[in-house]
Amino acid sequence: MATSPLPPIQLKVQQTVNADDPTTWDILWKQNVTPWDAGEIQPSLIEVIENSGIEFPRLGRALVPGCGTGYDVLYLANALGVQAFGMDISETAIEAATRYRDASSLPGHKNANFIKDDFFRYKVVDDERFDLIVDHTFFCAIHPSQRVTWGKKMAELIKPGGFLITNAYPMLPEVETGPPYYLRPDHYEIPLKGTFDKIYDKVPEKSSPSHQDKERILVWKRKSE
Template identity: 45%
Template sequence: MSLDTTPHNAAQELVRNLVANDPIQGWDQAWKVGATPWDAGDVQPPLRDLLHCGVLHLPPAGRALIPGCGKGYDAILIATATGLETTAVDISETALKQANDLLNASQLPSSVVVQFENKDFFSLGQSEKEKFDLVFDHTFFVAISPERRKEWGQVMSRLVKPGGYLITLIFPIDPPQDYGPPWFVRPEHYLEALGEGWEKIVDKVPEISLPTHKDREHLVVWKKL
């Protein structure tokens, strides 16, 4: 099979090689060289629409988490739209620097709280302080090895408070492949990883997607029982 060497796919191939060589520092190196095909350069329209449609019933002084936050577009959106104290984590220090630069340039009011932290998602949820009313996963689930998906589900179950929400914007939904990242994904893979204890309250193809995401993503919102 010949390799598609268009710029987008060339970047994906570079990311795969970097991460295969070093699963931790490879991501930071990808940010350093600008090989970030997952970075859409803006907030995700399905998330924006969800936060404004009234489906989520969030506490006035709650907390949100975004794992694998990258440059932080969606973290800033969540904090601004919901008023939740928002923590966004990534293992790439380079990505977090860019996220903080974006945050500073946004000139948000002091009432909007966003913190970017250099942490490993799989180390979270060990204390009551690490409990959240809302968690948003977009291009994080597909970035981890499929062998760790069950562990992902266990960590999510620790992190989300009873009555809290896990928003999964599933992308890219592409033909099956046995290599990654991004790893092959379908909506049912999230259910397999999460197990029992969750209620699905939204399950749909978004009405509005970024042009490169159209017909390649699916929105599922889970409520922790």
């Protein structure tokens, strides 16, 4: 697999983040080195929620792991009326998300909640399982060796009949190191095999400039237990 020169800011991310110590993401947040932060909700998520024809839950609970500043969380709270939870390992990110929520004039902002926690260690009881999880740039941020564990955790956190939205990004085969780690849509197949059915797979009609020609949206439905 070929490599290409990395932009300085991406090189900084790779030099700072330790896959064995996810708390190192907080270093980048404290230094304001956040190239993944687009400053707004991704058009591809709006498209799948509003135009896919899938009947996502209009009540219930939703989760966004690796939520960062929380754009997706507030969007879900307002678009679907769910209790939306954003989770991040970085305390600085959670502080930024809380400020973003508190400054929002959107009517559903009170339904947006933020949790500082490690996704892989997070525990829920049955009645706290989620109806929807959105993985935007979390899967590409974890080391590929963690992907099977990621799938098991998704199966644990999502209730039967619930949904998982995954954004396959960045689809760049020339990138062999990370984060972000190169991925293809089929990289989700093994982690989710046996517990989820794929019900939607599409290149978005509109992407943000940073995601153009580099993303594909897939939606999965949790099987019965």
